[in-house]
Amino acid sequence: MSEHQTSLNFRENAAAAVQNDSLRAAMRNAADTFGTRRAAAFSAIPDLEALRDRASEIRLKVLDNLPAYLEEFSVNATRAGATVHRAGDAAAAREMILALLKERGVRMAAKGKSMISEEIGLNAHLQAAGIEVVETDLGEYIIQLEGETPSHIIVPAIHKNRQQVGKLFAERLGVPYSEDPQVLTKIARKVMRGKFMSADAGISGANFAIAESGSLVLFTNEGNGRMVTSVPPLHIALISVEKLLPSLADLPTFIRLLPRSATGQAITSYLSLITGTRKDGEATGARELHIVILDNGRSEILAGECREMLKCIRCGACMNVCPVYRTAGGHAYGWTYPGPMGMVLTTLLTGMKKSYPLVDASTLCGACVEVCPVRIPLVPLILKLREQKVREGFSDTKERLGMRFFGAAVTTPELFYWGERVSRLFWPLIRKLGGKNVAGRLPEPSGKPFHRRMP
Amino acid sequence: MRVQLFGTCMVDSFFPEVGDATVRLLEHFGVEVMYPQGQTCCGQPAFNAGYRTEARGAAEHFLSLFTGSDPIVTPSGSCAAMVKHHYPELFHDSPHLLEKAKSVALRVYEISEFLVRKLRAHETSYAGTGTLTYHSSCHLTRTLGVREEPLQLIAALQGTTFVAMPDALRCCGFGGMFMAKLPEISCALAEEKAQSVIATGADTVTGCDSACLMTIADALKRRGSSIRVAHLVQLLAEGL
Secondary structure, eight states: GGGOOGGGHHHHHHHHHHHHHHHHHHHHHHHHHHHHHHHHHHHTTTHHHHHHHHHHHHHHHHHHHHHHHHHHHHHHHHHTTTTEEESSSHHHHHHHHHHHHHHOOOOOEEOOOOHHHHHHTTHHHHHHHHHEEEEOHHHHHHHHHHHHHOSSSSSSSTTTTTHHHHHHHHHOOOOOOOOOOOHHHHHHHHHHHHHHOOSSEEOOOOOOETTTTTTTEEEEEEHHHHHHHHHHHEEEEEEGGGGEESOOOOOOOOHHHHHHHHHHHHSSEEEEEEESOOOTOOOSSSSSEEEEETTHHHHHHHSSTTTGGGGGOOOHHHHHHOOOHHHHGGGGGGOOOOOHHHHHHHHHOOHHHGGGGGGGGOOOOOOOHHOOOOOOOOHHHHHHHHEEEEEEOOOOOOHHHHHHHHHHHHHHHHHHHHHHHHHTTTTHHHHHHHTTGGGSOOOOOOSSOOGGTTO | OEEEOOOOOOHEEEEHHHHHHHHHHHHHHTTTOOOTTTTOOEEEEEEETTOHHHHHHHHHHHHHOSSSOOOEEEEEEHHIIIIIIHHHHHHTOOOOHHHHHHHHHHHHHEEEHHHHTOOGGHHHHHHHHEEEEOOOHHHIISSSSSSSSSHHHHTTTOEEOOOOTTTTTSOSOOOHHHHHHHHHHHHHHHHHHOOOHHHHSSSSSEESOHHHHHHHHHHHHHHHOOOEEEEEHHHHHHHO
């Protein structure tokens, strides 16, 4: 995925999405449902604001002491029987995981939902090496069948309606067409069961990693996460450096915030804590556990002025309320992470050169800031990135010249008022040149501007 | 009481009648309105697009005009938010200007906020008619925290039936330069907003930001709707 970034075409991608009626209906429906459920879930939490403060503090504490927590986690996870690997970038992580699988003769790996694996393009890499990779989260399975990428970090197939899924299943799995979600889920479950039992390895991500105990924490709804991490003999967990929490005592804050923010649930169906490998006398758990901790540019982000982006716990609440996301859809952003958190993180992880149009993908309405459970200042971060874009010369020439004139006019009233007069004089031409959807939306300037009506 | 009026560039060029209505209202409540001549734009277009130098120029110009200790009143939530919350950020490296920016930030009021908090204008009755709905502008609501004041004033419009808009707080799609940079999404958002307005069955839609109202008016016009779009100060001034 990382090599197929199309963020530079954000406007074209989004414009195409606007024309796609079924996509827009699906997005509106899903985003509204999650937004409403989230609001309802939090209405029962009286100390929400204090909880958000606490969550933000914990995440900042992690970022402030990251090397120490990483070390603590590694020591404790190793003591519990896991093998911990550190990967500097995407390529290193891909190679590491492929080597682990190859060394053990793995032919098929069952995968739990992991956005980090999308970030590093893991599936394609393993498949190219002849390893079958099966996504076991229903949404991920749907898009894997379709050959797509996730368009939402929590609800990967949010852009699809049930008719499209029914058609896809009928075509790819040879089952009779149905658009009943229950029937479709049953079909997927049947396919999945076989895969879980025959997979040589399970690959998962994790929502959090606890430094104090070396545990991995997974919030899941379908049970597939637990199957992937405990049925196959080998479990490989891929996490990024900032996933840490200091201690188990910090977890309840996030148990209260994450599912409510993500899907509006008080708690997910499954909450798994995995500490090391299966011990003697235990009935479940992988015999061998490898934890790959990925940096991929995060240390650099941590050292910069947008470090608070790394507080993100991937709940997706910001995208559910974002007017731009719900209109453009997740694929328009052209890389792994969409929506407000995505436009910031993508720019930070892949660099301004590959993603600068994304920093304009916000009306600065602030809906995202209002819902972020860890209080990431998304609007201020977007503004910082816009400044960086201008500073590094990625803004277009017309805009730069326009801004130069604006800068002169706002400090010179005569010039400002002259500009007003000229635009009134040439209004028909400006409307025409400015296009139907830009200048064409402005009314005609007044014959007597307000400043001339005042003494 | 005396106030300084910041008209805003949108009102200056496109909606001077909003400025007229603001003056009429303030004077009705016995407020002396002083209009510092030479005012231009608060600088928000530059600030939001990442052009700090230009935004800072606009802010310095503003600070040089709006001196003294009178409250500064403006008929725009977005411009008030710029002055109140972003001006101080622009001058962190210049103690003298920072002090001025902080003083201006304390003095600036969006008009509905000023009418309710300082003049208790919601306790007066205004003659109203028909059915009205209200768009809750993003910066007014989220940045300034002015949520109730416009609704309190609307409630004082006698003879007007208020119908709340579904998703009143969803962005209209204007977003300043956003409307020019991503016009397809901007138009789609405005279209959705127009549908929300129409769904209320109201004959008039109001708000406290001319730029949002302009965006909504255009989207309504494109749908062939005859729903009136008016700034809240216009409705109040008409009802005096």
